[in-house]
Amino acid sequence: MTNRKKPRVYLTRKLPDAVETRMRELFDAELNVDDIPRTRDELAAAMKRVDVLVPTIADRIDEALIAEAGPQLKLIAGFSNGTDHIDVDAAARKGITVTNTPNVLTEDTADMTMALILAVNRRLAEGARVLTDKPGDWEGWSPTWMLGRRIWGKRIGIVGMGRIGTAVARRAKAFGLAIHYHNRNRVTATTEEELEATYWDSLDQMLARVDIVSVNCPYTPATFHLLSARRLALMQPTAILVNTARGDIIDEAAMIQLIRDGKIAGAGLDVYHNEPSVNPKLVKLAREGKVVLLPHMGSATIEGRIDMGDKVIINIRAFYDGHRPPNRVLPGRN
Ligand code: DGY
Numbered sequence: 001m002t003n004r005k006k007p008r009v010y011l012t013r014k015l016p017d018a019v020e021t022r023m024r025e026l027f028d029a030e031l032n033v034d035d036i037p038r039t040r041d042e043l044a045a046a047m048k049r050v051d052v053l054v055p056t057i058a059d060r061i062d063e064a065l066i067a068e069a070g071p072q073l074k075l076i077a078g079f080s081n082g083t084d085h086i087d088v089d090a091a092a093r094k095g096i097t098v099t100n101t102p103n104v105l106t107e108d109t110a111d112m113t114m115a116l117i118l119a120v121n122r123r124l125a126e127g128a129r130v131l132t133d134k135p136g137d138w139e140g141w142s143p144t145w146m147l148g149r150r151i152w153g154k155r156i157g158i159v160g161m162g163r164i165g166t167a168v169a170r171r172a173k174a175f176g177l178a179i180h181y182h183n184r185n186r187v188t189a190t191t192e193e194e195l196e197a198t199y200w201d202s203l204d205q206m207l208a209r210v211d212i213v214s215v216n217c218p219y220t221p222a223t224f225h226l227l228s229a230r231r232l233a234l235m236q237p238t239a240i241l242v243n244t245a246r247g248d249i250i251d252e253a254a255m256i257q258l259i260r261d262g263k264i265a266g267a268g269l270d271v272y273h274n275e276p277s278v279n280p281k282l283v284k285l286a287r288e289g290k291v292v293l294l295p296h297m298g299s300a301t302i303e304g305r306i307d308m309g310d311k312v313i314i315n316i317r318a319f320y321d322g323h324r325p326p327n328r329v330l331p332g333r334n
Contacts, residue, residue: 019309110167116268152176157210160217219246229254
């Protein structure tokens, strides 16, 4: 890439300093130092003049926007694992390659899944609030106060046993949970053996039998409301739901109603329908201690975000060196 003109690369958001420094060395990089989300018009204007767009999951790169892109835009190098915010098929039709950043956020997201499982069952957010919001309310240790639910010995049902689901399973096993999973394809016999995992071809049957449901599948048209009102109603009233994947995999309104009616015990959520707005009914449930809500922080570690940036750089360099970028997203997948 050294003798050629550097590609013009447009970053829609601020990235870690180390990533931006490297980007400036290698590319003609246009940064977003103020980190103010770009408007649709700004994105459209950028897509008419730059060679590479680096969007995040907060940017909706839909068919209409792609249709307006200039002929010089050849690569959308996503700073994300998920690609549901990019119309990959429309990009392919226009001859634009799309890449993402898989693998590097697997462990962080799995950690956050475990954190939510513990937070809901052991009432971490409620307990922490007692000491920060109303410290005078703590009268000291009591045998019957702040009782949560034990997780050791319970059953977790993982919906989507890809990289993140498997990483959750490894952690869950170490916490003494029995592993159950539902996936389009069964994992290898070696992995099942290692995890002592039980495969459920029927999601319905698994949902009815587990104590914790963890959503770890990608969001595609096929997984929209995979956890529909009917399916959620199959869960046990003592069971909880944890979602670190995408909000719309769950019918959020139905989940809220079932929690309010005591038909599901609670939920730990990092993702929502229509982010960044959060349904006020969920906020109310959080105040009542029935759900724990996080603002999409699953991959939010400095190491993870630098690794994601490095992947974006590798994909851009490979593309401009005339190679197939290692993390190309194929059309027809979402
Ligand atoms: C992704 O990259 O898809 C994650 O959801 C970001 O946390």
